[in-house]
Amino acid sequence: MVTPPEVKGGRTRLTPAGSRLILTVVAAGCVAFLLTLPRPTAPRAPALVLDPAAVAIVREEDRRAAAATPESAAVEPVWELYREGGRAELAPESAQAFRERAAATQEAIAALVAEDPEGLDQLRARATMELPAALRGDTEDPAVLGSFPATTERYGVFEDGEPVAPAFVVRTLFAGRFNAIMGQELTAGMSEVERTAYWGWLAVEAPEPPAQLRARAREELAALDADQARLTAAFDAYESGLFAEASALYERGDTLRERNFALAAASSVP
Known part of the structure; x- marks a missing residue:
């Protein structure tokens, strides 16, 4: 039989298993949140995409x-x-x-x-x-x-x-x-x-x-396809050392990857 959480003074006390579950959920949430934060990532060459x-x-x-x-x-x-x-x-x-x-x-x-x-x-x-x-x-x-x-x-x-x-x-x-x-x-x-x-x-x-x-x-x-053209121009600018231009082009995108590329380009500006 599963023992329910102890009740004392009208308050529920978590069992050790319950505490571990909450910690696991919180940790997973923190990891997921951190993955959504932009971080500098060296741009990669774009590839042609067709429908x-x-x-x-x-x-x-x-x-x-x-x-x-x-x-x-x-x-x-x-x-x-x-x-x-x-x-x-x-x-x-x-x-x-x-x-x-x-x-x-x-x-x-x-x-x-x-x-x-x-x-x-x-x-x-x-x-x-x-x-x-x-x-x-x-x-x-x-x-x-x-x-x-x-x-x-x-x-x-x-x-x-x-x-x-x-x-x-x-x-x-x-x-x-x-x-x-x-x-x-x-x-x-x-x-x-x-x-x-x-x-x-x-x-x-x-x-x-x-x-x-x-x-x-x-x-x-x-x-x-304006997005494909922009990504190509941004990568060329980055490869040519035009980091400010590359960062500005990547910033116009709405994906995390593009924001990461923009940060990497911006951090390379002398």
């Missing part, structure tokens, strides 16, 4: 668009010009040949879009759906990949010919290659998460891209 649900939607749209039956006879001329662009990456063409191909591409795209406004988007999806097999070496046409692995290796996407960036980032940069060959804006026809993957990789993860490209990537990312 998994949005990525899944794009993947499904790729499959659906690539499987759609072309509604226009103008599709294949555009596709063949895309292939020519891939071959030109591997065997550089003359300036005259480039101009002629570019003009023919714009003419073919105009004819396609006039008949099927979604035709170019379907071809972009078709291109991205070719990528996995090409990366496995399951295609005999080198124009499918062209110079894509070599070109993007400088941005940390490939290493020794193998993709090391997240699959969705690789896929999205490959979609950007399609746009470039077609003479379109690099992220034309892309959703918000695709543009975040494209510009976010170049702004956050790519090792030392050209200054002009990096500046544009950060500008684009700031318009898409």
